[in-house]
Amino acid sequence: MSETPWHTVTIRVPFANTKHATIAMQVIDVDSELQKDAVKRTLTVDGNDLVASFATSTVRLARLTTNGFLENVDLVARTIGEFGEDSERKQVISK
Numbered sequence: 001m002s003e004t005p006w007h008t009v010t011i012r013v014p015f016a017n018t019k020h021a022t023i024a025m026q027v028i029d030v031d032s033e034l035q036k037d038a039v040k041r042t043l044t045v046d047g048n049d050l051v052a053s054f055a056t057s058t059v060r061l062a063r064l065t066t067n068g069f070l071e072n073v074d075l076v077a078r079t080i081g082e083f084g085e086d087s088e089r090k091q092v093i094s095k
Contacts, residue, residue: 006040006055006056006057007055007056007057007058007059007061007062008053008054008055008056008062009053009054009056009062009065009066010051010052010053010054011051011052011053011054011066011069011070012046012049012050012051013049013050013051013052013073014048014049015048015049015050015077015080016048017048018045018047018048020048020080020084021045021047021048021049021050022045023076023080024050024073024076024077024080025043025044025045025050027072027076028043028050028052028069028072028073028076029043031072033065035061037057038056038057038058038061039054039055039056039057039061039065040054040055040056041053041054041065041069042054050073052069054066054069
């Protein structure tokens with residue numbers, strides 16, 4: 001009986017700074033994968049980059065997991081842009 005090969009995907013997402021990458025990692029890491037036996041996820045910060053590595057039991061799960069991750073990254077990045085430190089400075093300057 002042969003072991004099922006795992007499909008791996010690694011994504012590097014650049015942020016403006018290490019703090020923003022760390023915030024994104026902490027926010028996304030709160031939600032665990034729904035199929036823990038079929039999807040393994042590792043999140044790390046490397047400089048200003050959020051690095052996500054996925055190992056999945058099927059190509060379909062790799063696609064779904066990647067899509068879900070990128071949707072979360074988009075939401076976090078837009079939230080940081082709207083409410084982050086730079087946003088606070090813009091409000092003070094415009095007053």
